[in-house]
Amino acid sequence: RVGELLLLTYSLLTQTSVADLQFKEPPQFTGFWVEDLERPQGSPSGEAATVEGESYRRFPILRKLLFPTKAGTLTLPATTFRIGLARQGFFDAGGAVERATKPVTVTVDPLPDAPGFSGAVGRFRTSSSLDRDVVPLGEAVTLRFRVEGTGNLKWIDRGPEVAVAGARVFPPQAKSDLRVTSEG
Numbered sequence: 001r002v003g004e005l006l007l008l009t010y011s012l013l014t015q016t017s018v019a020d021l022q023f024k025e026p027p028q029f030t031g032f033w034v035e036d037l038e039r040p041q042g043s044p045s046g047e048a049a050t051v052e053g054e055s056y057r058r059f060p061i062l063r064k065l066l067f068p069t070k071a072g073t074l075t076l077p078a079t080t081f082r083i084g085l086a087r088q089g090f091f092d093a094g095g096a097v098e099r100a101t102k103p104v105t106v107t108v109d110p111l112p113d114a115p116g117f118s119g120a121v122g123r124f125r126t127s128s129s130l131d132r133d134v135v136p137l138g139e140a141v142t143l144r145f146r147v148e149g150t151g152n153l154k155w156i157d158r159g160p161e162v163a164v165a166g167a168r169v170f171p172p173q174a175k176s177d178l179r180v181t182s183e184g
Contacts, residue, residue, distance in 0.1 A: 001068075001108065001109045001110075001111065001121055002068050002069065002070060002071055002108055002109070002110060002111045002121065003067050003068065003069075003111065003120065003121035003122075003151070003152055003155055004067070004068065004108075004121045004122070004151075005065060005066075005067060005121075005122065005150065005151060005152070006032075006065070006066040006067070006068070006106065007063065007064075007065060007066075008062075008063065008064045008065075008066050008076070009060060009062070009063045010027075010060075010061040010062040010063075010079075010101065011058050011059060011060050011061060012058070012059045012061055012081075012083070013049060013051060013056040013057070013058050014046075014056060014057055014059070014083075015054075015055070015056055015057070016085060016086070016088070017085070017086035017088070018059075018083055018084065018085065018086060019084040019085060019086040019087075020082075020083070020084030020096075021061065021081060021082075021083055021084070022081065022082045023079060023080070023081060023082075024080040024081060024082045024098060025079050025080045026079065027062075027076070027077075027079040028076070028077050028079070029064070029066060029076065030074075031068060031069055031070055031074040032066040032067060032068055032069060032074070032076075033066070033067040033068075033069050033152065034064055034065070034066055034067075035064065035065040035067070035180045036064060036180070037063040037064060037065060037180060037181070038063075039062075039063075041060075045057065046058050046059045065180060067121075067152045068106065068108040070108065071108050071109060071110035071111075072107075072108060073105060073106070073107055073108075074105070074106050074108055075103050075104070075105045075106075076103060076104040076105075076106075077103050078100045078101050078102060078103050079100065079101050080098055080099070080100045080101075081098065081099050081100070081101075082096055082097075082098050083096065083097050083098070083099060084096050085097065120151060120152060120153065120155040120156040121151055121152065121155070122149055122150050122151010122152060122153070123149045123150050123151060124147055124148065124149035124150075124151060124153075124156075125147070125148050125149050126145065126146065126147050127145075127146045128143060128144060128145045128146070129143075129144050130142070130143055130144075131144070143162060145159040145160060145172075147159075153176075153178055154178065158172075159172055159174075
């Protein structure tokens with residue numbers, strides 16, 4: 001669905017020592033809102049992985065949160081890495097190889113056309129509270145409205161409409177404490 005979180009992780013699977021790793025062609029994310037995640041932390045020796053019966057060491061390289069911005073078929077094109085191989089012995093000069101990822105295609109459903117829908121997709125919790133229970137005539141009361149959860153909270157552009165008969169309602173003040181994690 002448009003706005004729904006996708007976690008993209010690039011990992012290197014290797015059976016030899018690597019001296020250097022660079023993007024030859026940086027990844028392209030056309031059609032996505034992209035949020036950077038902290039560089040993956042892993043063991044310096046990687047983690048064991050088995051693919052089609054072969055043993056490898058896996059090293060996380062890059063993680064990003066992707067939020068599709070339009071409906072339809074979107075493709076993350078292949079990206080190419082230049083991998084510098086470490087010397088294996090005195091007479092070995094090392095070397096370099098290039099490897100490419102496979103393109104990834106996703107089908108993105110449109111957002112629902114529902115009254116009151118703001119465009120935020122995810123799992124959210126809301127709460128509200130007043131700063132006091134009793135308000136003397138002519139004094140102010142503060143309503144706090146909180147949204148928290150996982151998804152793209154940046155797409156929540158406003159709180160609920162508040163109308164109180166016989167009272168003046170002032171425009172809201174918004175505060176944000178957004179943190180990007182792999183869970184969204």
